[in-house]
Amino acid sequence: MNHLQESKVASSELCKGNFLHVLRDTVSLPNGHLTTREYVVHPGAVMVVPLVEDADGQVRLVLERQFRYPLHRVMIEFPAGKIDPGEEPFQCAQRELREETGYQARSWARAGLLHPVISYSTEFIDIWFARGLIAGERRLDEDEMLDVFTATPSELMAWCRDGTVTDAKTLIAALWLQNVLSGTWKLDWLDAP
Structure with missing residues (x-):
C-alpha cells in the first residue's frame, strides 16, 4: 500500500x-x-450506548436531544464528548455518561473505533456500551443544554431509517447495537472499577 x-x-x-x-x-x-x-x-472523543432494562426486561436506550449550532437544529444522539488532555477514553466515557445523563454503569464494553470524517479531520470516536445503570444527578457544563430520554431499539432504528437521526456516530452506534442485540457481534463486558 x-x-x-x-x-x-x-x-x-x-x-x-x-x-x-x-x-x-x-x-x-x-x-x-x-x-x-x-x-x-481534533483531540478525539467517546460515545456511550447506555442500555437500561424495563421492569419487564425489555432493553431501552438512553439518548439525548441537543441543539447543534452548525446545523441549526436539535439532533438525537447517544451521549458523547471530547477527551480531555491526559484522559483515557474509558475515563472519558464514564465521565461523559455521568455528566450528561446522571447515570453510572456497573458494566462496560468497548465496541470499537470510529473515524467520522476521514477526508478533513483527525477526529476519532471510541465507542463504548454501558449497562447496569444507576441513576444519579447530572453535572452539565454551564453552556451545555440537552434533554435525556429513553427509547426502544426499534424506535431508534425507525428514526435512522426515516432520517430523523442523521448524526454519523449515532448511526454507527445503531449498526453496532443491531448486531450486538442479534448476537452477531459479541462484546467483552467488564465490571466498572
Missing part, C-alpha cells in the same frame, strides 16, 4: 481555536506532484 502514501513537505497553521486546530499541509503525492491538504486536528 506504499504506492498510495502521501508525504508532508511543509505545514502551516490556518486557525487555532479553543477546541479545533486547522492546518494546511503541502504534500508530495505518489506520482511526485505537490498538492495541499487542509484538515482539522
Whole structure:
C-alpha cells in the first residue's frame, strides 16, 4: 500500500481555536506532484450506548436531544464528548455518561473505533456500551443544554431509517447495537472499577 502514501513537505497553521486546530499541509503525492491538504486536528472523543432494562426486561436506550449550532437544529444522539488532555477514553466515557445523563454503569464494553470524517479531520470516536445503570444527578457544563430520554431499539432504528437521526456516530452506534442485540457481534463486558 506504499504506492498510495502521501508525504508532508511543509505545514502551516490556518486557525487555532479553543477546541479545533486547522492546518494546511503541502504534500508530495505518489506520482511526485505537490498538492495541499487542509484538515482539522481534533483531540478525539467517546460515545456511550447506555442500555437500561424495563421492569419487564425489555432493553431501552438512553439518548439525548441537543441543539447543534452548525446545523441549526436539535439532533438525537447517544451521549458523547471530547477527551480531555491526559484522559483515557474509558475515563472519558464514564465521565461523559455521568455528566450528561446522571447515570453510572456497573458494566462496560468497548465496541470499537470510529473515524467520522476521514477526508478533513483527525477526529476519532471510541465507542463504548454501558449497562447496569444507576441513576444519579447530572453535572452539565454551564453552556451545555440537552434533554435525556429513553427509547426502544426499534424506535431508534425507525428514526435512522426515516432520517430523523442523521448524526454519523449515532448511526454507527445503531449498526453496532443491531448486531450486538442479534448476537452477531459479541462484546467483552467488564465490571466498572
